[in-house]
Amino acid sequence: MTKRRPKTSRKASGQERQAGIIATAASLFAARGFTGTTTREIAKAACCSEALVFKHFPTKRALYAAILAEKVPLTELLTAVEDAAKKRDDRLVFTMLASHRIRRGADPTLLRLLLFSALEGHELSNMFFKNQHRIFYDYLAGYIEQRIREGAFRRVDPLLAARSFMGMLAHHRLLHEIFRVPAHRSPEDCVESYVNLFLDGVQAGTPATRKTRS
Amino acid sequence: MTKRRPKTSRKASGQERQAGIIATAASLFAARGFTGTTTREIAKAACCSEALVFKHFPTKRALYAAILAEKVPLTELLTAVEDAAKKRDDRLVFTMLASHRIRRGADPTLLRLLLFSALEGHELSNMFFKNQHRIFYDYLAGYIEQRIREGAFRRVDPLLAARSFMGMLAHHRLLHEIFRVPAHRSPEDCVESYVNLFLDGVQAGTPATRKTRS
DNA sequence: GTTCGGTGAGTGAGTAATTACTCACCAAAA
DNA sequence: TTTTGGTGAGTAATTACTCACTCACCGAAC
Numbered sequence: 001m002t003k004r005r006p007k008t009s010r011k012a013s014g015q016e017r018q019a020g021i022i023a024t025a026a027s028l029f030a031a032r033g034f035t036g037t038t039t040r041e042i043a044k045a046a047c048c049s050e051a052l053v054f055k056h057f058p059t060k061r062a063l064y065a066a067i068l069a070e071k072v073p074l075t076e077l078l079t080a081v082e083d084a085a086k087k088r089d090d091r092l093v094f095t096m097l098a099s100h101r102i103r104r105g106a107d108p109t110l111l112r113l114l115l116f117s118a119l120e121g122h123e124l125s126n127m128f129f130k131n132q133h134r135i136f137y138d139y140l141a142g143y144i145e146q147r148i149r150e151g152a153f154r155r156v157d158p159l160l161a162a163r164s165f166m167g168m169l170a171h172h173r174l175l176h177e178i179f180r181v182p183a184h185r186s187p188e189d190c191v192e193s194y195v196n197l198f199l200d201g202v203q204a205g206t207p208a209t210r211k212t213r214s
Numbered sequence: 215m216t217k218r219r220p221k222t223s224r225k226a227s228g229q230e231r232q233a234g235i236i237a238t239a240a241s242l243f244a245a246r247g248f249t250g251t252t253t254r255e256i257a258k259a260a261c262c263s264e265a266l267v268f269k270h271f272p273t274k275r276a277l278y279a280a281i282l283a284e285k286v287p288l289t290e291l292l293t294a295v296e297d298a299a300k301k302r303d304d305r306l307v308f309t310m311l312a313s314h315r316i317r318r319g320a321d322p323t324l325l326r327l328l329l330f331s332a333l334e335g336h337e338l339s340n341m342f343f344k345n346q347h348r349i350f351y352d353y354l355a356g357y358i359e360q361r362i363r364e365g366a367f368r369r370v371d372p373l374l375a376a377r378s379f380m381g382m383l384a385h386h387r388l389l390h391e392i393f394r395v396p397a398h399r400s401p402e403d404c405v406e407s408y409v410n411l412f413l414d415g416v417q418a419g420t421p422a423t424r425k426t427r428s
Numbered sequence: 429g430t431t432c433g434g435t436g437a438g439t440g441a442g443t444a445a446t447t448a449c450t451c452a453c454c455a456a457a458a
Numbered sequence: 459t460t461t462t463g464g465t466g467a468g469t470a471a472t473t474a475c476t477c478a479c480t481c482a483c484c485g486a487a488c
């Protein structure tokens with residue numbers, strides 16, 4: 001993007017350039033997908049020649065793969081959640097997860113990149129999905145399972161419950177970021193509502209008017 | 215795909231051909247997206263020449279637009295749900311919706327087409343989304359609002375509640391159809407679980423251990 | 429301080445293949 | 459004969475990718 005060392009030296013270091021190309025290419029791929037983005041566009045956006053892009057990455061696919069591989073799993077969030085989980089503060093656990101997803105799932109390119117790679121069927125998309133999302137489900141399902149054993153939650157299917165919670169959040173982002181549905185309430189309100197809805201549905205104690213069919 | 219009237223006559227009627235081209239193109243667009251699909255592939259899959267495709271549709275985009283426009287809103291489902299809604303059978307209402315989404319949301323191309331069109335930012339994607347999905351939210355939000363007024367549901371945000379329910383279902387399909395996550399339970403079980411989870415979270419009567427923060 | 433050669437950053441001008449799209453033309457119905 | 463379904467062989471533009479080449483910089487010999 002921005003040219004470093006504009007006067008004293010006109011050359012960027014190899015690492016700088018490579019990082020710059022990855023960053024600009026990532027936003028282009030996120031906006032238009034793999035097939036929808038040309039190497040010429042990438043070079044232009046990165047302020048260099050096409051030839052230089054291919055000096056750094058042997059093929060367009062290799063550049064794409066480097067981008068997907070660069071995004072690291074969100075372990076720091078899970079370790080933060082771990083504290084709340086140890087205290088068995090259900091509300092805090094789910095609020096932290098929801099809050100991260102809705103308010104700070106900040107990088108808007110990530111969701112688009114993830115969807116595009118899955119839709120376009122790239123080999124790395126599985127790994128990408130695993131690093132970026134699956135880790136949540138597994139963790140959450142484990143927590144829910146434990147809370148069921150402790151009698152705090154109803155006997156729901158842990159994995160399905162985890163997915164339904166993450167589903168509410170993922171769908172929320174999908175609606176707003178991809179389908180451009182305007183928000184009618186603040187993110188904080190949404191987080192609270194989702195958490196309430198979920199906890200009321202899953203916490204033990206007083207099952208609401210339950211008429212079990214079949 | 216298959217050649218009609220193979221012996222007696224080698225020419226298909228214009229309407230037949232057009233419908234055939236739309237059908238085959240739809241599955242290709244759903245599989246590879248708009249930019250990822252070539253008119254040559256479409257012609258080959260439709261067993262005709264590229265020139266004929268352009269006889270029926272002036273541009274590739276026009277063909278794509280015809281496909282998106284062809285998919286009609288699912289009003290028949292909503293009228294079926296209407297009966298259950300009149301009887302105030304909450305469980306049936308939500309089970310019907312979930313069941314349609316998870317078990318009979320049969321057309322797998324629809325979801326991919328919808329996502330691709332939204333991601334690739336086509337003009338008609340808004341209308342497509344509205345016809346295919348938004349109608350559910352609006353209807354559901356209306357029903358929930360009414361049930362709240364009647365005291366059957368808690369005072370939740372109707373639109374947010376509707377979205378969280380549809381979100382669970384949409385995410386379910388997304389995981390399985392796009393991200394190829396293997397199902398670990400039968401569709402019927404999933405439907406029941408989702409409905410239980412949601413109704414317990416939203417139905418009035420006995421709010422489960424509710425500690426309202428802030 | 430100047431010169432010199434080596435190295436890595438960087439590019440203009442290609443290439444062959446593919447793209448959406450066209451046109452002159454044909455053949456079978458009507 | 460006219461109309462309609464259908465095509466082979468294009469075209470200009472775009473695609474990913476290559477190659478011969480220049481330029482800036484740096485350390486060292488002069």
